[in-house]
Amino acid sequence: MLRVTEQNEPDAWRLTLEGTLAGRWAAEAERVWSGAPTEKPREVDLRGVTSVDRAGRDLLHRMHRDGASFVAEGVVMKALVEELRSEHFDRARTIVRLVVALIALAPVAAAHAVLKA
Numbered sequence: 808m809l810r811v812t813e814q815n816e817p818d819a820w821r822l823t824l825e826g827t828l829a830g831r832w833a834a835e836a837e838r839v840w841s842g843a844p845t846e847k848p849r850e851v852d853l854r855g856v857t858s859v860d861r862a863g864r865d866l867l868h869r870m871h872r873d874g875a876s877f878v879a880e881g882v883v884m885k886a887l888v889e890e891l892r893s894e895h896f897d898r899a900r901t902i903v904r905l906v907v908a909l910i911a912l913a914p915v916a917a918a919h920a921v922l923k924a
Contacts, residue, residue, distance in 0.1 A: 808832065810855070811839050819848040825855030828863030837866050845873075853879045859887065867891055 809832035810825040871891045
């Protein structure tokens with residue numbers, strides 16, 4: 808379960824997440840995020856987040872790319888925020904996508920080689 812609290816202040820827009828940022832709860836947080844005003848600073852408070860799955864990590868990465876600042880505490884959440892801020896996060900995802908694409912294309916390449924022989 809995830810509690811999502813939105814605060815639209817004159818100086819900034821804040822999103823507070825508390826609980827598990829995963830699955831359908833990540834989708835709900837993304838729905839709220841997509842309505843955030845882009846003309847003012849956007850802050851995401853992760854201090855109450857207890858766990859994050861792949862969907863939650865992807866959402867946080869998109870938020871970071873969109874200019875969000877994060878407030879986090881605890882070793883795990885601070886490490887996750889640092890990873891999101893690093894180029895490592897983008898590179899690791901790119902490598903995984905390339906490997907998956909190569910695996911998916913291997914049968915096509917093999918069939919093409921058989922047809923040419």
